[in-house]
Amino acid sequence: MQTDATAQQVIEQDASGLLAELAGHERNAIHRASQVRFCSPGEILVSANAPNRTAIFPITALVAVGRGLRDGRAVAAGLVGSEGMLGADIILHTEHVGQVVVQCAGFAYCMPADDLRHHFDASARLQKSILRFAHTLLGQVTQNAVCYRFHALKQRMAKWLLMIDDRSGRLDVGKSIALLSIALGADQREIENAMEQLAAAGAVRHRSGMIAIQRDALEPSACECYEMVRIDRGAEEPR
Numbered sequence: 001m002q003t004d005a006t007a008q009q010v011i012e013q014d015a016s017g018l019l020a021e022l023a024g025h026e027r028n029a030i031h032r033a034s035q036v037r038f039c040s041p042g043e044i045l046v047s048a049n050a051p052n053r054t055a056i057f058p059i060t061a062l063v064a065v066g067r068g069l070r071d072g073r074a075v076a077a078g079l080v081g082s083e084g085m086l087g088a089d090i091i092l093h094t095e096h097v098g099q100v101v102v103q104c105a106g107f108a109y110c111m112p113a114d115d116l117r118h119h120f121d122a123s124a125r126l127q128k129s130i131l132r133f134a135h136t137l138l139g140q141v142t143q144n145a146v147c148y149r150f151h152a153l154k155q156r157m158a159k160w161l162l163m164i165d166d167r168s169g170r171l172d173v174g175k176s177i178a179l180l181s182i183a184l185g186a187d188q189r190e191i192e193n194a195m196e197q198l199a200a201a202g203a204v205r206h207r208s209g210m211i212a213i214q215r216d217a218l219e220p221s222a223c224e225c226y227e228m229v230r231i232d233r234g235a236e237e238p239r
């Protein structure tokens with residue numbers, strides 16, 4: 001059950017991200033039309049090849065958007081936190097064919113599809129914010145496609161962990177191998193090996209049941225794609 005403390009935290013977190021670009025009355029309308037729900041790591045919020053009837057605005061949760069094959073193998077194409085949302089398919093009246101899996105625990109607004117279409121039509125700011133994020137996500141997905149083709153698993157894992165850290169996400173130790181296996185399209189033994197290499201370099205360690213990263217040690221292990229997706233989401237100027 002959501003406590004007053006966590007509800008207050010959700011509202012405070014909402015002060016940043018995509019919804020922060022809206023006017024106060026527009027944010028309030030999103031609040032009223034949505035259910036604030038806690039998302040658990042590994043939870044499937046949208047199933048592959050199923051119609052998507054709910055828009056998702058992550059607040060403190062991080063979600064991975066992915067695609068898979070008939071045999072069940074899958075890979076994440078993008079990571080989304082409070083800077084974005086999932087529901088462009090709803091606005092475009094298209095069938096959702098991907099899968100949305102919770103990567104890091106936290107809260108999200110879940111809004112019925114009809115309400116999203118209503119608020120999108122009514123708010124030029126929401127239109128601008130959603131369309132701008134759709135462009136940003138396309139950039140991330142495209143860069144990740146290049147990354148999967150040319151860069152090693154250790155590099156991709158370092159990039160993914162930095163992307164999680166950028167969004168203030170925390171990866172549960174007990175579920176990290178399984179979640180990273182899905183996100184990075186590698187088997188669990190490969191994920192464990194890559195994680196051990198990063199741990200040996202002092203880039204990751206366990207702390208209070210979560211994966212803690214040391215950015216100075218982790219950044220050298222990441223491929224150049226990290227800089228590209230970081231630039232794409234406007235985190236800061238390229239170095």
Ligand SMILES: [Zn+2]
Nearest residue numbers: 147151223225
């Ligand atoms: Zn890469």
